[in-house]
Amino acid sequence: MYADFTLPHKKYLLAVAGAALLFTSGLTHAAKTVYPLTIKNCGRDITFNKAPERVATVGQNSTEILYSLGLAERVVGTSLWFGPVPDAYKAANEKVAVIAQNIPSFEGIIAKKPDLVASQFEWQIGPAGTVASYEQFSELNVPVYTAPADCAKDNEDGGDGVRKGMFDIAMVYQEVSDLAKIFDVQDKGDELIASLKAREAAAKDKIAGMDKNVSAVFWFSSADLQLDPYVAGKFGPAAWIAQTLGVKNVIDSAEEWPTVGWETIAKASPSVIVLGEMSRRRFPADDWQVKLEYLKSDPVTNSSPP
Structure with a gap:
């Protein structure tokens, strides 16, 4: 599910997507496993x-x-x-x-x-x-x-x-x-x-005509909203998705989910912030709506340059 919203000087994209794996029926004839x-x-x-x-x-x-x-x-x-x-x-x-x-x-x-x-x-x-x-x-x-x-x-x-x-x-x-x-x-x-x-092929076809100058940061969660957020590093699955879809991930860390300050993120000026949603609620920021309210109220994220 995708929804967009606009804050002063910045447009964000919210992506709330499940990790469901779906498969279609079809007959193949693979070799049987031989044990051991x-x-x-x-x-x-x-x-x-x-x-x-x-x-x-x-x-x-x-x-x-x-x-x-x-x-x-x-x-x-x-x-x-x-x-x-x-x-x-x-x-x-x-x-x-x-x-x-x-x-x-x-x-x-x-x-x-x-x-x-x-x-x-x-x-x-x-x-x-x-x-x-x-x-x-x-x-x-x-x-x-x-x-x-x-x-x-x-x-x-x-x-x-x-x-x-x-x-x-x-x-x-x-x-x-x-x-x-x-x-x-x-x-x-x-x-x-x-x-x-x-x-994967269908997703690529769907965005074939998309603007090629889109950049993004993927906000996974935060242990505390007053601390630096956990965001997707440059080599992880989220970065691969971005690369596959022609989107630039603005985070340059090789860590899987590094913590990066909002001031640093603001300087990178991503055109899109992707918000993770987890029902586990280990942290308040596992909820995308909590993230959204933070982005609306925080002085740094609310006044980032376009």
């Missing part, structure tokens, strides 16, 4: 002797990919939600236990007796994981599959990590392909990837 199957993931080899039957998820994106592949019945617990589940998955999701709305505990995950953990971020499970390390799960013979898009970052110091190069949507396709192979549902994986590629 070894997948390379985040510099590790993880081996499956059969398709997992009890999956715990850490991250909404990981959860929704599994739902998109028709694997909701294999999911025994979810965690780390940012927004409402898309309508297409509501019925299935209601039957799945929620380990935690936000970050789960190691014990909470293990209590579900998973034979696979699908994780969106190494921030939670990884070298400096806030939930656990890979080794802690390995000691219990529980494999962890992490989203390749997150593996591409330097996550050694914890937090959101630092990217050395631009995010590529091919990383998401790799995740879909890997999970489809792990569960031996390659046909559904192929369908989902084809649908996502079609959506």
Whole structure:
């Protein structure tokens, strides 16, 4: 959903978009999985002797990919939600236990007796994981599959990590392909990837005649409205979306979600501010309307030059 509003001297664009993954039906004939199957993931080899039957998820994106592949019945617990589940998955999701709305505990995950953990971020499970390390799960013979898009970052110091190069949507396709192979549902994986590629192509066609001099900043959230906001860095998914659509991201940091002062942002004079919306409400600024009111009232953002 897109809405625009005008403040003195500045026009902003509000983009409130879900992360739903939709796929169309179609028949393909992919090769069957041969077990034992070894997948390379985040510099590790993880081996499956059969398709997992009890999956715990850490991250909404990981959860929704599994739902998109028709694997909701294999999911025994979810965690780390940012927004409402898309309508297409509501019925299935209601039957799945929620380990935690936000970050789960190691014990909470293990209590579900998973034979696979699908994780969106190494921030939670990884070298400096806030939930656990890979080794802690390995000691219990529980494999962890992490989203390749997150593996591409330097996550050694914890937090959101630092990217050395631009995010590529091919990383998401790799995740879909890997999970489809792990569960031996390659046909559904192929369908989902084809649908996502079609959506990308349609988006490019839609903006073919758009002004090529548009710049933007992506405001994710703020721990406190009196502190510098978390914005999208120059290499992350938001930056990739901007680049793909011919929009310049004014933030030059390689951090995934750096904090940048409003004075610095004002000097960059973005023509568009994209406001993130999360129903999780970890911070007041997770609400786009709170962001909007701040932009209207703050002297810096309310008087930025055009």
